[in-house]
Amino acid sequence: MLALPPLAAEPIFNIGSFTVTNTYINSTLTVFLFIVVGFLIQRSVKDVPRGIQNFFESIIETLLGYFDQVTGDRKKSLKFLPLVGSLFLFILISNWLGILPGIGSIGINKVVHGELEFIPLFRPANTDLNLTLAMAISGVVLSHIIGVFTIGFFKYFNKFIKLSDVWHAFKSKKVMVIFTAFIEFMVGFLEIISEAAKMVSLSLRLFGNIFAGEVLLTVLASIVAYVIPLPFLALELLVGLIQATVFSLLVLTYITVATLPVHGHGDSHGKAKAAH
């Protein structure tokens, strides 16, 4: 019988009480890859770029070009580059690693629930909700931290719990203004809910896309092993890139909106909604 990959990552072995899953193996491999490449780059940063430095500089230039379209400011783009660029590269490389032959096909036979099942040793890292959720939560949480540091705690706090807006409205003693402030106050609560929604949508979008790709490839490979899966493999390359771009640019949008000055918040609502 054909075995579709389950939604949850499969455990391979245990280190103490920690269960190592196949997606965790993949993400750790990706981490090692980044450590090696990072080490090579930092060792040989020169004024006149050569080889690997040149390659990475061109990537950074391209990324900054896209970031500028969101932030509208090269300085801001450079400031947010480490977080957003890391997200982009990590997602992109782990997605593309997941398409390599051997990922999903090299595995062990293991007894699960009393049945002998084939468990792949490697599985695309982003087909694990743990990882996508970890990245989504760190992205959103860091966007708030950056926001607080940029515009100050009370101003930032007032974006969500609009006590000062209500206070100013009552001081003005106009019915319409008080009414509007009350609605804005309620909208503030919606904002809080939407923050949670951001994390869920980010993590599930990435997980769903990559997981669906993995299922699609598995099914196709089990029907016709040769040639037919090729265009789908190419499609998966594209999906990997698109999902990495979507994830990182959304996080960048969140950070940009979080660092906007408070007076522009009416505008920021529109931007945040357009991004969803």
Add this chain to the structure above:
Amino acid sequence: MMNEILQILIPVAHAAEAQAAEAANSSVTALFGLDWKLFIAQLFNFAIVLIVLWRWVFKPLGAKLEQRTAKIEKSIKEAQEIQDQLKQVEQYRKAEMEKIRGEATEIVAKAQKTAEMNKDQIIAEAKKSAEKVLEQSKKELASEKEKLLIEVREEAATLVVAATEKILREKLDSKRDVELIKESLKGLR
């Protein structure tokens, strides 16, 4: 053909059904394999990537890119400045040359004018002095003539007187004497 494809798809459907049944029986966290230990581990993995890329890639390369941009901008600006300065120098040189040329023509014109003036003056002076000399010599000539004439007259008179005396001494008759005087006076006029 259609049948064959369906035949192939049947196991896929079965597998999906099995998974759906499993999903229905478990909670969301179990279904997605959410586990706080794995979550922390994956978070840690991402943190390592973040720190590695930050420290070793984005920070140094970003700084280098900025530096290079600044350097190129500075170079272009400096080149522009040098060009501007060169233009200014060229303009200054041209203006100076123009000025000098103007001054030179002015000097030449002045010199010519002065020379012209001098020439006229010299000629005028020469003329004047020549006239003076001419006048002087005319005057002198006239006075000389006068003197000469006076002298001649005096000489003639003495001569006449002497001749008369001589004639008188040679016992001239009175008739002859008068005649002689008359004659000699006639000759003098």
